[in-house]
Amino acid sequence: MAGLSTELEDVTEVEYRQLRLERVVLASVWTEGSLTDAENGLRELAAxxxxxxxxxxxGVLQRRQKPDPGTFLGRGKAQELADIVAAEGADTVICDGELAPGQRRALEDIVKVKVIDRTALILDIFAQHAKSREGKAQVELAQLQYLLPRLRGWGESMSRQAGGRVAGGEGIGSRGPGETKIELDRRRxxxxxxxxKREIKEMKTGRDTMRAHRRAGDVPSVAIAGYTNAGKSSILNRLTGAGVLVQNQLFATLDPTVRRAETLSGRIYTLSDTxxxxxxxxxxxxxAFRSTLEEVAGSDLLLHVVDGSHPDPEGQISAxxxxxxxxxxxxxxxxxxxxxxxxxxPEVLDRLRRHEKHCIVVSARTGAGIDELRALVExxxxxxxxxxxxxxxxxxxxLVSxxxxxxxxxxxxxxxxxxLIHALVHPxxxxxxxxxxVPAETAAATAATSARA
Known part of the structure; x- marks a missing residue:
């Protein structure tokens, strides 16, 4: 599949990129769904x-019942991929799936360049965009958990066994099965x-305390969640004027943002961008992000933002x-x-309105439907x-106020x-x-006295 580049307008603004951008070829195995679904998945991988x-x-797309256990792609398709890599002068192959360590090594041996999978790619994006201390810790934890089962050694070169002057002069009494480098890395x-995990747990305590404080004040909470690049931060800005970073880029928002908002009648609530x-x-x-995602689970109302212009909005909702x-x-x-x-x-919008019970159509860019959204939230x-x-x-x-x-x-x-006020209030x-x-009888008597006066 040629022409996969999505040409993001702000692609040069991504942090930590090298002077010359890495040149990649994509590889995907289509196991289920329609061809359109498979092509949409490959385009998302390109983005x-x-x-x-x-x-x-x-990009290369192969139809198989399941990925090849040896090389992810079949042997013939893997060789075709190697020819494309050589012809295009690519540095890296990115596979649309999670590769086993053996699959990655076998595919690298065929294509002769670095091979990474979808998981490693997403972890790399998260590492680039993490700004807060909690976000950086969560990303590092996820990266280490991904790396741990993928450590591998290269025979004697990974050994830390002592012996004689060559090994540092320890000599007699120090020879034997020392700790290999792979064991040392795994322990570290x-x-x-x-x-x-301890640090994130401590940070979670602070987040829980702030959430409990808002609960104690009976401040309702609304969480904005949804697919990446659906426009969640833009809607937050429209509702609160928060000035949160907005970019036409996947995972531009990584650290959660909590902002104060107000209904049309003046009632205070919080909006969380996740x-x-x-x-x-x-x-x-x-x-790793469970403590952050609990902002969603602990909210009173969820605004699930969907990109209406996406080729498969229903797939986004399911994911x-x-x-x-x-x-x-x-x-x-x-x-x-x-x-x-x-x-x-318009046909896609009508279809979504029919299928989803609680649905509202807006445009954060033009402001259309935002007032209706405010009224619905209230x-x-x-x-x-x-x-x-x-x-x-x-x-x-x-107190009257x-x-x-x-x-x-x-x-x-x-x-x-x-x-004298009769009202419904929070506990x-x-x-x-x-x-x-005041008791109801006293209130009635007070009101009657006031009326006579």
Whole structure:
């Protein structure tokens, strides 16, 4: 498949790239689904490769019932790939799948250049985009977990056995089966993994504390999640004016962003922008980013952003929901937000509206549908349920204001001793109003006295 380059506009802005971009050829095995699905998967791999900092030269797609256990591709197709690599002058082959260590070595022996798989490619992109301390630790943990089973030795050159002057002059008494280099590397990696897990657990405690603080104040939380490059950060900016980085690039957002937002009626809630998902997201990343993805599981409402202009939006929705199920986010109330309506096919938008119960079509670029989205978010946020009747002194206007902002005022009456309010509130606010609570009979008598006066 020629012409796979997606020509990202900001491809030169990706960090850590070399002076000359790496030249790559893609390889994919089509085992299920239609040819269109397979080609869409290869184009997504091309976009990932360009985001990582490479130039896509060509691609090979093979139809098989399952990948070859020896070389991933069949022997003939692997040789065809080697001819393409030689003709194009490529540096690297990227396979659309997770390769076993033996498959990678066997394919490298045939194509004579470096071979990496989809998992290693995504890990590399994450490493480039991680900015926060927690993000860097999570990416390093995922990389080490990926590397551990792929360590390999080269016979005697990997040995750390002592003996005679050549081995350092230790001499008699020091010869024998010392620790080989591969064993030493494996031990060091396991030690580092344990240390990173402890650090991430400590950082998770801080994140949980902040989340609990918001819960204590009965501040509803809304999470924005979805496929990478679907426009999640653009929608966050539209709803809050947060000024979060927006790029036409996969995984431009890696570190989660939490911003304060306000409904049309003035009610406060938080909006969390999370890392984007992708088809066949490496399980190492899901595990490493579990504490971050819990922002989704702990929210009251989920805005699932979908790229309406993508060739397979339904496939994107399925891929994201698979990850939600792994972190316990599949039980959250969900709104499908179909973005990029200005570039989408109207038939695709109609199809999504029919198939998804809770669906709204917007364009973050033009602003179309954003006001309707704000209204829908306000309607779907959890509503206060505890009924209270309070008589607030006239010098406690702050509590009156909070009742209007955080609760639902049923009736309000000004009496001779204060403001009599019937309202529905959250449990935390109910506790604060306890000292001003009045029985229903007293409230009725106060209201009657006020009416006579």
């Amino acid at each position: 990932l490769a360009e985001t990582a900092g490479s130039t896509v030269l060509d 990696i396991n030690t580092k993994i344990a240390k990173l 890392v984007g998902f992708v088809r066949s997201l490496p399980h190492q990343l899901v595990e 994201v929901r698979e990850v939600f199920a792994e972190v316990g986010g599949d039980a959250i109330k969900e709104i499908i937000v179909v973005n990029k309506a200005d570039a989408a096919d 309607a779907e946020l959890p509503q206060p349920e505890q009924p209270v009747t309070v008589l607030l002194p006239y010098d406690r206007g702050d 909070r009742l209007h902002r955080d609760g639902e005022v049923v009736s309000e009456e000004h009496t001779g001793t204060g403001t 935390a606010l109910q506790g604060e109003l306890q000292e001003f609570a």
